[in-house]
Amino acid sequence: MSRQLLTVEQAAEQLNLHAKTVLRYIRDGRLPATRVGKSYRIPRADLDAFAGLASGRSDMDTGARTTCITEIPGVTVEAAERIATFLQSAAMTGDAGTSPLHLQTAFDPLAKVLKIVAIGSPSDVGTLLKMLHLHIGARR
Structure with missing residues (x-):
């Protein structure tokens, strides 16, 4: 193969x-x-x-959905834009076998806080959080 x-x-x-x-x-x-x-x-x-694509098995069968809110303090406007773009591109990947991953980001420029809301299967949201952790860790 x-x-x-x-x-x-x-x-x-x-x-x-x-x-x-x-x-x-x-x-x-x-x-x-x-x-x-x-x-x-x-x-x-x-x-x-x-x-973060599913590897053949799907959580769609269980119907379990996870909602996760992540807050990242001390972020510049540019960094918030980069993180949001990275996460949006990761959330758009997938195929017909994976349940949709919904992602919303909001940046408060006065408080310099980026908030991320992810809704999806537990494994997909977990994978997105791992990717976020790696992305943020690489920047610091």
């Missing part, structure tokens, strides 16, 4: 991110990739895992 490999540009399109952002994730070790000549190839399975 052959593995489907994606270019950086294809991965960026799938994640709704800029290609340079995907390259940064690869160089930081957050996204596994194989170097082929002067470019990289990302296995589809690794990209799906990075994006």
Whole structure:
């Protein structure tokens, strides 16, 4: 069985991110990739895992939904925009086998607080929180 490999540009399109952002994730070790000549190839399975896609099983059968509110203090406007864009692109990935993940962000510029509301299956919300943790940890 052959593995489907994606270019950086294809991965960026799938994640709704800029290609340079995907390259940064690869160089930081957050996204596994194989170097082929002067470019990289990302296995589809690794990209799906990075994006938080379900791995074949779905929580839709249980009907369980989770609502999570996360507050991040001390955030600049630019950082809030980057985090919101990152999370929105992650929330838009998925297929017909996964339940929809709803995401809302709100930034209070006076208090410098970003609030994130995520509603979805427990595993999808958990994966999104892990991605958020890694994203914020990489910035500090």
